[in-house]
Amino acid sequence: METVLIVEDDRAYARATTNWLVKNGINARYVLSVDSAKEFLDNHDVDLVLSDFRLDNGNGMELLEWMNTHGYRIPFLIMTGYGDIPGAVEAIKKGAVDYLPKPVQTEKVLGIIRKALERKRRDGNTKQRFYTSKSPLALRLQEHIRLVAPMDTLAVLIRGASGTGKEYVARQIHVLSGRSDASFIAVDCGVLPKELAASELFGHVKGAFTGATENKTGMFAAADHGTLFLDEVGNLNAEVQRALLRALQ
Structure with a gap:
């Protein structure tokens, strides 16, 4: 009980x-x-x-x-x-x-x-779902996560070398935010086919281009009221990056 x-x-x-x-x-x-x-x-x-x-x-x-x-x-x-x-x-x-x-x-x-x-x-669990270190730097990171998570209007930039846990931090922010009941969708932009990247991100309607045989919901729409985490954005072509910038603005 x-x-x-x-x-x-x-x-x-x-x-x-x-x-x-x-x-x-x-x-x-x-x-x-x-x-x-x-x-x-x-x-x-x-x-x-x-x-x-x-x-x-x-x-x-x-x-x-x-x-x-x-x-x-x-x-x-x-x-x-x-x-x-x-x-x-x-x-x-x-x-x-x-x-x-x-x-x-x-x-x-x-x-x-x-x-x-x-x-x-x-x-789920009584204690947080993520493993955390007790080092001073890790505790400072946890404090930053806890402070920014409730702020929907705040832009958060997560920087770090490959393998340092940027997605991990993004997931923690999501779980502690008011969006935690909605989806967290992680996208590795580096594996998206160049010709389909825009469609995967933004969706399309049937007949928009050759091969578009049905309506497709993009990842932006799928993450509605949730969190969309985009990794390796630099691997997208310039046109898609410009479209992404317009969407974020």
């Missing part, structure tokens, strides 16, 4: 919220501090964290940042009082799913929790 971890320093409120979730068919446990939450996460499978923003020995933001650093990809919801809303909004920017004004024992909040659990069920 899926488990929700409640992090709340008010024992009575933590117990009441736990009982409310259990009565609604959701397994829940509670802890009273950030340190206890870290220990619980390290030793138990948790599917969602519901944390108060302000805690006696820290705050929900501190816990969220620790989870990000240690590779946990668990839906994180912030409970907040009226005065904590600016901080809760900042937590959203750092990856929290939502912030929930107290009291949280409402049908609306129950729906938010169930939706977050369902999305995690689709996504």
Whole structure:
């Protein structure tokens, strides 16, 4: 059964919220501090964290940042009082799913929790799917990935020699973005036949050229609302590269 971890320093409120979730068919446990939450996460499978923003020995933001650093990809919801809303909004920017004004024992909040659990069920593992190193450079790379992933309007340039993991980074950005429910399509432009590259990328309608016997959906359209990763773009001919530039602009 899926488990929700409640992090709340008010024992009575933590117990009441736990009982409310259990009565609604959701397994829940509670802890009273950030340190206890870290220990619980390290030793138990948790599917969602519901944390108060302000805690006696820290705050929900501190816990969220620790989870990000240690590779946990668990839906994180912030409970907040009226005065904590600016901080809760900042937590959203750092990856929290939502912030929930107290009291949280409402049908609306129950729906938010169930939706977050369902999305995690689709996504799979509790910890991130990718192997990551603990070296300072790798951790800095993970931080950059986590920062840019939610920003749909931000252009991201991934550079590196062959074999250094550019597609790996692109997939991580996709998984952590709002597009994660849609497709990630990786295209090796170096293997596309020169005469068919434009058709493969942009599609065509029946009769557009000799041999076009039916409509074809291009990879741009197939990746609609998802991510299209183009590798070895330099191998495309100049005409297709110009068309690609116009499409990206």
